[in-house]
Amino acid sequence: MKIDRFNVRERFVHWLVAISFVYAALSGLAMWSRHLFWIAGVLGGGETVRALHPWGGTIFALVLGVMFSRWASQMKLDAADREWLAKSGRYMVNDEKGMPESGKFNGGQKMLFWVEAAFALLLFLSGAILWFPEITPRVLRLGAVLVHPLAAIGSIGGIIVHIYMSLFAVPGSLKAMTEGYVSARWAKAHHPKWFRQRTKNENESAR
Protein backbone atom coordinates (compact mmCIF):
# COMPACT_ATOMS: atom_id res chain seq x y z
CA MET A 1 0.00 0.00 0.00
CA LYS A 2 1.23 3.47 -0.89
CA ILE A 3 0.72 6.48 1.29
CA ASP A 4 1.10 10.00 -0.10
CA ARG A 5 3.67 12.02 1.82
CA PHE A 6 4.65 15.09 -0.21
CA ASN A 7 2.54 16.57 -2.97
CA VAL A 8 4.06 17.78 -6.21
CA ARG A 9 4.23 21.38 -5.05
CA GLU A 10 6.12 20.45 -1.91
CA ARG A 11 8.53 18.33 -3.92
CA PHE A 12 9.18 21.13 -6.40
CA VAL A 13 9.85 23.63 -3.64
CA HIS A 14 12.09 21.17 -1.78
CA TRP A 15 14.21 20.47 -4.84
CA LEU A 16 14.50 24.14 -5.76
CA VAL A 17 15.76 24.74 -2.24
CA ALA A 18 18.12 21.77 -2.56
CA ILE A 19 19.57 22.78 -5.94
CA SER A 20 20.06 26.42 -5.00
CA PHE A 21 21.58 25.33 -1.69
CA VAL A 22 24.06 23.02 -3.38
CA TYR A 23 25.04 25.75 -5.84
CA ALA A 24 25.41 28.34 -3.09
CA ALA A 25 27.37 25.90 -0.94
CA LEU A 26 29.77 24.83 -3.69
CA SER A 27 30.35 28.34 -5.01
CA GLY A 28 30.74 29.53 -1.42
CA LEU A 29 33.25 26.80 -0.63
CA ALA A 30 35.24 27.90 -3.68
CA MET A 31 35.66 31.32 -2.05
CA TRP A 32 36.11 29.89 1.43
CA SER A 33 39.57 28.43 1.11
CA ARG A 34 42.34 28.63 -1.45
CA HIS A 35 42.54 24.85 -1.24
CA LEU A 36 38.96 24.66 -2.54
CA PHE A 37 39.37 27.35 -5.19
CA TRP A 38 39.47 24.63 -7.85
CA ILE A 39 35.69 24.36 -7.42
CA ALA A 40 35.52 27.84 -8.97
CA GLY A 41 37.15 26.40 -12.09
CA VAL A 42 34.39 23.80 -12.37
CA LEU A 43 31.71 26.46 -11.92
CA GLY A 44 32.99 28.82 -14.60
CA GLY A 45 35.89 30.64 -12.93
CA GLY A 46 36.40 32.85 -9.93
CA GLU A 47 34.79 35.97 -11.34
CA THR A 48 31.68 34.03 -12.37
CA VAL A 49 31.45 32.43 -8.96
CA ARG A 50 31.83 35.79 -7.22
CA ALA A 51 29.15 37.31 -9.43
CA LEU A 52 26.65 34.44 -9.20
CA HIS A 53 27.08 33.13 -5.63
CA PRO A 54 25.07 36.02 -4.13
CA TRP A 55 22.30 35.46 -6.68
CA GLY A 56 22.30 31.72 -5.95
CA GLY A 57 22.00 32.61 -2.28
CA THR A 58 19.17 35.03 -2.99
CA ILE A 59 17.24 32.39 -4.94
CA PHE A 60 17.90 29.92 -2.11
CA ALA A 61 16.55 32.40 0.42
CA LEU A 62 13.43 33.04 -1.67
CA VAL A 63 12.50 29.40 -2.28
CA LEU A 64 13.39 28.56 1.30
CA GLY A 65 10.97 31.27 2.36
CA VAL A 66 8.24 29.52 0.37
CA MET A 67 9.14 26.16 1.91
CA PHE A 68 9.26 27.72 5.36
CA SER A 69 5.83 29.27 5.11
CA ARG A 70 4.38 25.99 3.87
CA TRP A 71 5.89 23.74 6.53
CA ALA A 72 6.42 25.93 9.59
CA SER A 73 2.99 25.10 11.06
CA GLN A 74 3.71 21.35 10.80
CA MET A 75 7.09 21.73 12.47
CA LYS A 76 5.99 22.94 15.89
CA LEU A 77 7.58 20.80 18.57
CA ASP A 78 5.11 19.18 20.97
CA ALA A 79 5.77 17.36 24.24
CA ALA A 80 6.28 14.03 22.45
CA ASP A 81 8.86 15.62 20.14
CA ARG A 82 10.74 17.02 23.09
CA GLU A 83 10.79 13.60 24.69
CA TRP A 84 11.91 12.16 21.37
CA LEU A 85 14.78 14.62 21.25
CA ALA A 86 15.78 13.82 24.82
CA LYS A 87 15.97 10.16 23.81
CA SER A 88 17.44 10.78 20.34
CA GLY A 89 20.63 8.98 21.34
CA ARG A 90 18.67 5.73 21.07
CA TYR A 91 17.37 6.69 17.64
CA MET A 92 20.94 7.16 16.47
CA VAL A 93 21.93 3.64 17.46
CA ASN A 94 18.76 2.09 15.98
CA ASP A 95 17.45 1.08 19.39
CA GLU A 96 14.11 2.84 19.40
CA LYS A 97 12.29 0.85 22.04
CA GLY A 98 10.53 3.18 24.47
CA MET A 99 10.83 6.24 22.23
CA PRO A 100 7.67 8.30 21.72
CA GLU A 101 5.89 7.76 18.42
CA SER A 102 6.46 10.38 15.73
CA GLY A 103 3.88 12.24 13.69
CA LYS A 104 4.51 13.25 10.10
CA PHE A 105 7.90 14.63 11.15
CA ASN A 106 9.95 13.40 14.08
CA GLY A 107 11.66 15.68 16.58
CA GLY A 108 14.95 15.50 14.74
CA GLN A 109 13.42 16.53 11.43
CA LYS A 110 11.66 19.42 13.10
CA MET A 111 14.85 20.59 14.77
CA LEU A 112 16.71 20.37 11.45
CA PHE A 113 13.99 22.52 9.89
CA TRP A 114 14.31 25.28 12.50
CA VAL A 115 18.08 25.15 12.72
CA GLU A 116 18.52 25.29 8.94
CA ALA A 117 16.01 28.13 8.71
CA ALA A 118 17.93 30.08 11.35
CA PHE A 119 21.23 29.45 9.57
CA ALA A 120 19.67 30.52 6.27
CA LEU A 121 18.49 33.78 7.80
CA LEU A 122 21.99 34.46 9.15
CA LEU A 123 23.51 33.53 5.79
CA PHE A 124 21.17 35.85 3.93
CA LEU A 125 21.75 38.83 6.21
CA SER A 126 25.54 38.44 6.42
CA GLY A 127 25.69 37.61 2.72
CA ALA A 128 23.88 40.81 1.79
CA ILE A 129 26.53 42.72 3.76
CA LEU A 130 29.42 40.92 2.05
CA TRP A 131 27.83 41.30 -1.39
CA PHE A 132 28.61 45.03 -1.55
CA PRO A 133 31.84 45.59 0.38
CA GLU A 134 32.34 49.00 -1.18
CA ILE A 135 29.20 50.45 0.40
CA THR A 136 28.40 48.41 3.51
CA PRO A 137 29.79 49.69 6.85
CA ARG A 138 33.10 48.14 7.81
CA VAL A 139 31.98 47.08 11.29
CA LEU A 140 29.10 45.08 9.77
CA ARG A 141 31.48 43.41 7.32
CA LEU A 142 33.84 42.50 10.15
CA GLY A 143 30.95 40.66 11.82
CA ALA A 144 29.68 39.15 8.59
CA VAL A 145 33.01 37.50 7.76
CA LEU A 146 32.53 35.39 10.89
CA VAL A 147 28.76 34.90 10.81
CA HIS A 148 28.61 33.87 7.15
CA PRO A 149 31.14 30.98 7.30
CA LEU A 150 29.94 29.79 10.72
CA ALA A 151 26.32 29.63 9.53
CA ALA A 152 27.50 27.94 6.33
CA ILE A 153 29.47 25.32 8.28
CA GLY A 154 26.44 24.65 10.47
CA SER A 155 23.99 24.39 7.61
CA ILE A 156 26.24 22.20 5.47
CA GLY A 157 26.90 19.97 8.48
CA GLY A 158 23.16 19.62 9.01
CA ILE A 159 22.56 18.86 5.35
CA ILE A 160 25.24 16.15 5.33
CA VAL A 161 23.24 14.38 8.05
CA HIS A 162 19.96 15.09 6.19
CA ILE A 163 21.29 13.54 2.98
CA TYR A 164 22.71 10.55 4.85
CA MET A 165 19.37 9.92 6.59
CA SER A 166 17.32 10.14 3.42
CA LEU A 167 19.63 8.17 1.14
CA PHE A 168 21.13 5.54 3.44
CA ALA A 169 19.99 5.47 7.04
CA VAL A 170 16.24 5.28 6.45
CA PRO A 171 15.62 3.27 3.27
CA GLY A 172 12.46 4.24 1.42
CA SER A 173 12.66 7.90 2.43
CA LEU A 174 13.88 9.25 -0.88
CA LYS A 175 10.73 8.14 -2.71
CA ALA A 176 8.70 10.47 -0.52
CA MET A 177 10.54 13.40 -2.07
CA THR A 178 10.88 12.07 -5.63
CA GLU A 179 7.64 10.25 -6.40
CA GLY A 180 5.72 11.61 -3.44
CA TYR A 181 4.73 8.46 -1.60
CA VAL A 182 6.05 5.96 0.95
CA SER A 183 5.06 2.41 1.71
CA ALA A 184 2.61 1.78 4.51
CA ARG A 185 5.25 -0.30 6.18
CA TRP A 186 7.68 2.62 6.10
CA ALA A 187 5.10 4.98 7.52
CA LYS A 188 4.15 2.55 10.27
CA ALA A 189 7.79 1.96 11.20
CA HIS A 190 9.07 5.53 11.23
CA HIS A 191 6.02 7.77 11.70
CA PRO A 192 3.38 5.59 13.40
CA LYS A 193 1.24 8.45 14.68
CA TRP A 194 1.06 9.93 11.18
CA PHE A 195 0.36 6.46 9.74
CA ARG A 196 -2.65 6.03 12.01
CA GLN A 197 -3.98 9.48 11.17
CA ARG A 198 -3.66 8.78 7.46
CA THR A 199 -5.30 5.36 7.61
CA LYS A 200 -8.14 6.52 9.88
CA ASN A 201 -9.53 9.04 7.43
CA GLU A 202 -8.93 7.46 4.07
CA ASN A 203 -9.44 10.57 1.96
CA GLU A 204 -6.22 10.66 -0.01
CA SER A 205 -6.32 14.34 -0.92
CA ALA A 206 -2.72 15.04 -0.15
CA ARG A 207 -2.37 17.19 2.92
Next chain:
Amino acid sequence: MQTVAKLIDTSLCIGCKACEVACQEWNDQEFTLGTFGGTYQTMPQLEHNFWNLIKFNEFETDGQMSWLMMKYQCMHCQDAGCMKACPSPGAIVRLPNGTVDFNHDNCIGCGYCITGCPFDVPRLSPETKKVYKCTLCSDRTAVGLEPACIKTCPTNCLTFGTRTDLLRKAEDRAHELQADGLQHAGVYNPAGVGGTNVIYVLKDASAPESYGLPRDPTIPWTVSLWKGPVKVLGSMVFLGGILGTFFHYIRYGPKKEEEHADED
Protein backbone atom coordinates in the same frame (compact mmCIF):
# COMPACT_ATOMS: atom_id res chain seq x y z
CA MET B 1 66.48 40.24 -2.29
CA GLN B 2 66.29 43.08 0.19
CA THR B 3 62.92 44.46 1.21
CA VAL B 4 62.40 47.92 -0.21
CA ALA B 5 60.46 50.67 1.46
CA LYS B 6 59.20 54.20 1.18
CA LEU B 7 59.97 56.79 3.84
CA ILE B 8 57.56 59.71 4.27
CA ASP B 9 58.88 62.57 6.37
CA THR B 10 55.73 64.54 7.19
CA SER B 11 57.80 67.46 8.46
CA LEU B 12 58.96 68.14 4.92
CA CYS B 13 55.62 67.77 3.10
CA ILE B 14 54.45 71.07 1.65
CA GLY B 15 51.19 69.69 0.25
CA CYS B 16 52.12 70.36 -3.38
CA LYS B 17 50.35 67.16 -4.51
CA ALA B 18 53.00 66.49 -7.15
CA CYS B 19 53.06 62.87 -5.96
CA GLU B 20 49.32 62.60 -6.61
CA VAL B 21 49.84 63.76 -10.18
CA ALA B 22 52.88 61.56 -10.72
CA CYS B 23 50.94 58.55 -9.46
CA GLN B 24 48.03 59.27 -11.79
CA GLU B 25 50.37 59.83 -14.72
CA TRP B 26 52.61 56.82 -14.31
CA ASN B 27 49.73 54.45 -13.61
CA ASP B 28 47.73 55.93 -16.48
CA GLN B 29 44.71 56.71 -14.34
CA GLU B 30 41.92 58.91 -15.51
CA PHE B 31 41.09 61.59 -12.97
CA THR B 32 37.42 61.45 -12.07
CA LEU B 33 36.11 64.36 -10.11
CA GLY B 34 34.94 63.16 -6.72
CA THR B 35 33.46 64.93 -3.73
CA PHE B 36 34.81 68.37 -2.89
CA GLY B 37 34.86 68.64 0.88
CA GLY B 38 35.69 72.32 1.24
CA THR B 39 39.32 71.62 2.11
CA TYR B 40 42.57 71.58 0.18
CA GLN B 41 42.37 67.81 -0.01
CA THR B 42 41.80 66.51 -3.55
CA MET B 43 39.09 64.09 -2.43
CA PRO B 44 37.91 62.67 0.89
CA GLN B 45 39.23 59.14 0.38
CA LEU B 46 41.32 56.94 -1.87
CA GLU B 47 39.52 55.71 -4.98
CA HIS B 48 39.93 52.70 -7.26
CA ASN B 49 41.63 55.05 -9.74
CA PHE B 50 43.30 57.33 -7.19
CA TRP B 51 45.90 55.50 -5.11
CA ASN B 52 47.85 58.30 -3.52
CA LEU B 53 46.14 61.01 -1.49
CA ILE B 54 47.61 63.90 0.45
CA LYS B 55 45.47 64.30 3.53
CA PHE B 56 45.19 67.86 4.80
CA ASN B 57 44.21 67.33 8.40
CA GLU B 58 43.35 70.67 9.93
CA PHE B 59 43.93 71.31 13.59
CA GLU B 60 44.02 74.30 15.86
CA THR B 61 46.50 75.23 18.56
CA ASP B 62 46.00 78.48 20.53
CA GLY B 63 43.58 79.79 17.93
CA GLN B 64 46.05 79.17 15.11
CA MET B 65 44.95 76.87 12.31
CA SER B 66 47.59 74.58 10.90
CA TRP B 67 47.80 71.47 8.79
CA LEU B 68 49.06 68.01 9.35
CA MET B 69 49.73 67.12 5.75
CA MET B 70 50.32 63.50 5.00
CA LYS B 71 50.59 61.26 1.98
CA TYR B 72 48.19 58.33 2.30
CA GLN B 73 48.41 55.10 0.29
CA CYS B 74 48.87 51.35 0.69
CA MET B 75 51.23 50.65 3.58
CA HIS B 76 52.60 47.38 2.14
CA CYS B 77 52.31 45.64 5.52
CA GLN B 78 54.73 42.85 6.40
CA ASP B 79 51.73 40.94 7.75
CA ALA B 80 49.12 42.01 5.21
CA GLY B 81 45.43 41.73 6.08
CA CYS B 82 44.43 41.86 2.41
CA MET B 83 46.55 38.80 1.65
CA LYS B 84 45.14 36.94 4.62
CA ALA B 85 41.55 37.62 3.52
CA CYS B 86 42.00 36.92 -0.22
CA PRO B 87 40.49 33.60 -1.39
CA SER B 88 41.88 33.60 -4.93
CA PRO B 89 45.34 32.05 -5.33
CA GLY B 90 47.79 34.52 -6.85
CA ALA B 91 45.47 37.53 -6.77
CA ILE B 92 47.47 39.27 -4.05
CA VAL B 93 51.16 38.48 -4.16
CA ARG B 94 54.20 39.50 -2.20
CA LEU B 95 57.00 40.36 -4.57
CA PRO B 96 60.56 39.32 -3.68
CA ASN B 97 61.28 42.93 -2.67
CA GLY B 98 58.46 42.85 -0.11
CA THR B 99 55.88 44.80 -2.10
CA VAL B 100 52.24 43.70 -1.76
CA ASP B 101 50.89 43.71 -5.31
CA PHE B 102 47.53 42.83 -6.86
CA ASN B 103 47.43 40.60 -9.92
CA HIS B 104 44.19 41.54 -11.61
CA ASP B 105 44.05 38.47 -13.82
CA ASN B 106 43.43 36.46 -10.66
CA CYS B 107 41.31 38.98 -8.75
CA ILE B 108 37.67 37.85 -8.56
CA GLY B 109 36.38 41.08 -7.02
CA CYS B 110 35.00 39.60 -3.79
CA GLY B 111 36.33 42.58 -1.85
CA TYR B 112 37.46 40.50 1.14
CA CYS B 113 40.77 42.41 1.02
CA ILE B 114 38.85 45.63 1.68
CA THR B 115 37.59 44.11 4.92
CA GLY B 116 40.97 42.60 5.80
CA CYS B 117 42.91 45.86 5.38
CA PRO B 118 43.45 47.73 8.67
CA PHE B 119 44.19 50.96 6.76
CA ASP B 120 41.07 51.06 4.55
CA VAL B 121 43.08 51.19 1.33
CA PRO B 122 41.86 48.77 -1.40
CA ARG B 123 39.00 50.00 -3.58
CA LEU B 124 36.63 48.06 -5.84
CA SER B 125 36.22 49.44 -9.34
CA PRO B 126 32.57 49.52 -10.39
CA GLU B 127 33.63 49.08 -14.04
CA THR B 128 36.06 46.18 -13.88
CA LYS B 129 34.71 44.70 -10.60
CA LYS B 130 38.28 44.26 -9.43
CA VAL B 131 40.17 45.82 -6.57
CA TYR B 132 42.96 48.37 -6.93
CA LYS B 133 45.57 50.08 -4.78
CA CYS B 134 49.13 51.41 -4.83
CA THR B 135 51.57 48.90 -6.34
CA LEU B 136 54.63 50.70 -4.98
CA CYS B 137 55.20 51.14 -8.74
CA SER B 138 56.23 47.48 -8.98
CA ASP B 139 56.69 48.00 -12.73
CA ARG B 140 59.30 50.67 -11.95
CA THR B 141 61.05 49.03 -9.00
CA ALA B 142 61.37 45.83 -11.05
CA VAL B 143 63.77 47.66 -13.37
CA GLY B 144 65.61 49.57 -10.67
CA LEU B 145 63.63 52.82 -10.78
CA GLU B 146 62.13 54.48 -7.74
CA PRO B 147 58.31 54.82 -7.48
CA ALA B 148 56.79 57.73 -9.41
CA CYS B 149 55.70 59.64 -6.30
CA ILE B 150 59.23 59.57 -4.92
CA LYS B 151 60.78 60.52 -8.25
CA THR B 152 58.67 63.64 -8.39
CA CYS B 153 58.76 64.86 -4.77
CA PRO B 154 60.42 68.30 -4.74
CA THR B 155 61.25 68.50 -1.02
CA ASN B 156 62.90 65.13 -0.32
CA CYS B 157 59.95 64.38 1.91
CA LEU B 158 59.82 60.99 0.16
CA THR B 159 62.72 58.57 0.03
CA PHE B 160 63.00 55.15 -1.55
CA GLY B 161 65.49 52.53 -0.40
CA THR B 162 65.94 49.31 1.51
CA ARG B 163 63.76 48.94 4.54
CA THR B 164 66.73 48.53 6.87
CA ASP B 165 68.37 51.75 5.66
CA LEU B 166 65.18 53.76 5.77
CA LEU B 167 64.29 52.62 9.28
CA ARG B 168 67.68 53.89 10.47
CA LYS B 169 67.22 57.10 8.52
CA ALA B 170 63.73 57.56 10.00
CA GLU B 171 65.06 57.19 13.56
CA ASP B 172 67.83 59.70 12.84
CA ARG B 173 65.37 62.18 11.42
CA ALA B 174 63.02 61.75 14.41
CA HIS B 175 65.90 62.50 16.77
CA GLU B 176 66.77 65.55 14.70
CA LEU B 177 63.20 66.82 14.98
CA GLN B 178 63.19 66.12 18.72
CA ALA B 179 66.38 68.14 19.07
CA ASP B 180 64.63 70.94 17.16
CA GLY B 181 61.94 71.05 19.82
CA LEU B 182 59.33 68.64 18.47
CA GLN B 183 59.60 66.39 21.50
CA HIS B 184 56.89 63.97 20.30
CA ALA B 185 58.42 63.41 16.88
CA GLY B 186 58.77 59.73 16.09
CA VAL B 187 58.61 56.88 13.60
CA TYR B 188 55.38 55.18 12.51
CA ASN B 189 56.11 51.55 11.62
CA PRO B 190 53.30 49.74 13.44
CA ALA B 191 54.28 46.42 14.98
CA GLY B 192 50.70 45.09 14.94
CA VAL B 193 50.99 44.38 11.21
CA GLY B 194 54.62 43.25 11.51
CA GLY B 195 55.85 46.67 10.46
CA THR B 196 55.06 48.41 7.19
CA ASN B 197 57.09 49.02 4.06
CA VAL B 198 55.77 52.56 4.07
CA ILE B 199 57.38 54.26 7.04
CA TYR B 200 56.42 57.67 8.41
CA VAL B 201 58.32 60.21 10.41
CA LEU B 202 55.55 62.04 12.27
CA LYS B 203 56.00 65.42 13.87
CA ASP B 204 53.76 64.16 16.65
CA ALA B 205 54.01 60.38 16.87
CA SER B 206 52.11 60.36 20.15
CA ALA B 207 48.89 61.02 18.23
CA PRO B 208 48.94 59.19 14.88
CA GLU B 209 45.12 59.53 14.81
CA SER B 210 45.46 63.25 14.17
CA TYR B 211 47.12 62.29 10.86
CA GLY B 212 44.35 59.82 10.07
CA LEU B 213 46.56 56.84 10.92
CA PRO B 214 45.33 54.09 13.26
CA ARG B 215 47.23 54.04 16.58
CA ASP B 216 47.82 50.31 16.73
CA PRO B 217 46.65 48.70 13.49
CA THR B 218 46.32 44.92 13.37
CA ILE B 219 44.58 42.49 11.07
CA PRO B 220 40.99 42.60 12.44
CA TRP B 221 40.49 39.77 14.93
CA THR B 222 37.35 38.56 13.16
CA VAL B 223 39.38 38.20 9.95
CA SER B 224 42.09 36.25 11.79
CA LEU B 225 39.45 33.98 13.36
CA TRP B 226 37.71 33.53 10.01
CA LYS B 227 40.92 32.55 8.24
CA GLY B 228 42.28 30.48 11.16
CA PRO B 229 40.20 28.56 13.71
CA VAL B 230 36.93 28.85 11.74
CA LYS B 231 38.61 27.16 8.77
CA VAL B 232 39.78 24.32 11.01
CA LEU B 233 36.28 24.04 12.47
CA GLY B 234 34.80 23.91 8.97
CA SER B 235 37.18 21.17 7.85
CA MET B 236 36.35 19.19 10.97
CA VAL B 237 32.59 19.53 10.43
CA PHE B 238 32.73 18.66 6.71
CA LEU B 239 35.13 15.74 7.04
CA GLY B 240 33.62 14.64 10.34
CA GLY B 241 30.14 14.74 8.82
CA ILE B 242 31.07 12.66 5.80
CA LEU B 243 33.27 10.16 7.66
CA GLY B 244 30.97 10.10 10.68
CA THR B 245 27.86 9.24 8.67
CA PHE B 246 29.79 6.66 6.63
CA PHE B 247 31.09 4.84 9.67
CA HIS B 248 27.71 5.19 11.35
CA TYR B 249 26.30 3.19 8.45
CA ILE B 250 29.08 0.61 8.76
CA ARG B 251 28.44 0.25 12.50
CA TYR B 252 24.64 0.52 12.75
CA GLY B 253 23.40 0.10 9.18
CA PRO B 254 20.03 1.20 7.89
CA LYS B 255 16.89 1.31 9.97
CA LYS B 256 14.68 -1.75 9.56
CA GLU B 257 10.97 -1.49 8.97
CA GLU B 258 10.10 -4.99 10.14
CA GLU B 259 11.25 -4.66 13.73
CA HIS B 260 8.97 -1.73 14.29
CA ALA B 261 6.07 -3.33 12.53
CA ASP B 262 6.31 -6.26 14.90
CA GLU B 263 5.94 -4.07 17.94
CA ASP B 264 2.33 -3.25 17.17
